Amino acid sequence: xxxxxxxMIEDFSLNAWPSHQIQFYDGWLLRFSYFYTHRTNSVEQxxxxxxxxxxxxxxxxxxxxxxxxxAIFKITPLLPEDFEQRLIRRNYQVQHITQVMLxxxxxxxxxxxxxxxxxxxxxxxxxxxxxxxxxxxxxxIHRQIxxxxxxxxxxxxxxxxxxxxxxxxxAIGLGILDRDYIGIYAIHVHPRYRGRGLARSICRALxxxxxxxxxxxxxxxxxxxxFPAKTLYSSLGFQDFxxxxxxxxxxx
Numbered sequence: 574x575x576x577x578x579x580x581m582i583e584d585f586s587l588n589a590w591p592s593h594q595i596q597f598y599d600g601w602l603l604r605f606s607y608f609y610t611h612r613t614n615s616v617e618q619x620x621x622x623x624x625x626x627x628x629x630x631x632x633x634x635x636x637x638x639x640x641x642x643x644a645i646f647k648i649t650p651l652l653p654e655d656f657e658q659r660l661i662r663r664n665y666q667v668q669h670i671t672q673v674m675l676x677x678x679x680x681x682x683x684x685x686x687x688x689x690x691x692x693x694x695x696x697x698x699x700x701x702x703x704x705x706x707x708x709x710x711x712x713x714i715h716r717q718i719x720x721x722x723x724x725x726x727x728x729x730x731x732x733x734x735x736x737x738x739x740x741x742x743x744a745i746g747l748g749i750l751d752r753d754y755i756g757i758y759a760i761h762v763h764p765r766y767r768g769r770g771l772a773r774s775i776c777r778a779l780x781x782x783x784x785x786x787x788x789x790x791x792x793x794x795x796x797x798x799x800f801p802a803k804t805l806y807s808s809l810g811f812q813d814f815x816x817x818x819x820x821x822x823x824x825x
Contacts, residue, residue, distance in 0.1 A: 579650055579815055581752070582673060582792055587617070589749040589756050591725040593718045596636065599624045603633060606722065607714045608642045611669050611819045613722070615645035618652060626659060638824040649817040657820065665820035670797040674811035676780070677790050681810060683781050686774035692782060693732045696723045696747070700732045703742030707761040731755075731782050733775045737766070746775035748782060755783030757793040760802070772802075776809055 592604035600620030606613035731748035
């Protein structure tokens with residue numbers, strides 16, 4: 574049962590965050606997005622292999638070398654342990670250990686946000702510009718391709734934002750609905766406005782929206798070491814489920 578649920582959440586994650594380019598190779602998915610996040614620039618195993626593994630790893634390294642980025646493999650509990658050992662022998666290093674957390678709506682009750690949250694059914698330019706501003710995204714290529722990546726999400730989305738008295742976005746979040754779950758993504762708050770309950774309000778608004786649609790639960794992902802976020806999500810009812818991480822190797 575646990576393996577099936579992990580596979581389901583991994584499917585959700587792929588649907589929720591499309592890459593700029595993808596390449597299928599013998600049951601592996603090579604993702605490339607000009608190094609905008611590890612998730613969209615890594616190899617994910619989505620099917621069985623017929624080609625020898627060492628040959629496949631060589632192929633992937635060559636592909637990412639031509640793309641001009643490190644080679645990155647996503648490691649989940651679904652993979653056999655000996656695969657990661659192959660990467661270790663090739664001097665791949667661990668980066669971005671991430672905790673996947675789940676919430677069961679059976680124990681959820683509506684909690685009014687502490688501040689007003691605007692929920693919209695589209696990911697519009699204002700929300701994306703707010704994302705860039707809050708993340709400090711200045712890379713010209715990222716500012717060009719990221720809007721298309723968000724708009725390529727094939728599932729129903731709920732964008733959330735909080736604005737100040739001047740109409741400037743100071744906090745955002747995104748809910749992505751897939752089957753019976755809502756994924757909580759892109760929670761960002763302007764540093765000047767942190768500690769005022771904005772992230773909690775956005776999460777509550779998105780979770781309540783999912784609950785009103787009759788979903789069975791919610792999931793999210795938080796990087797290990799982000800203690801304020803982990804504390805917030807735990808207080809909302811999320812529980813640890815499994816971890817994944819990336820093995821990375823510089824190719825130049």
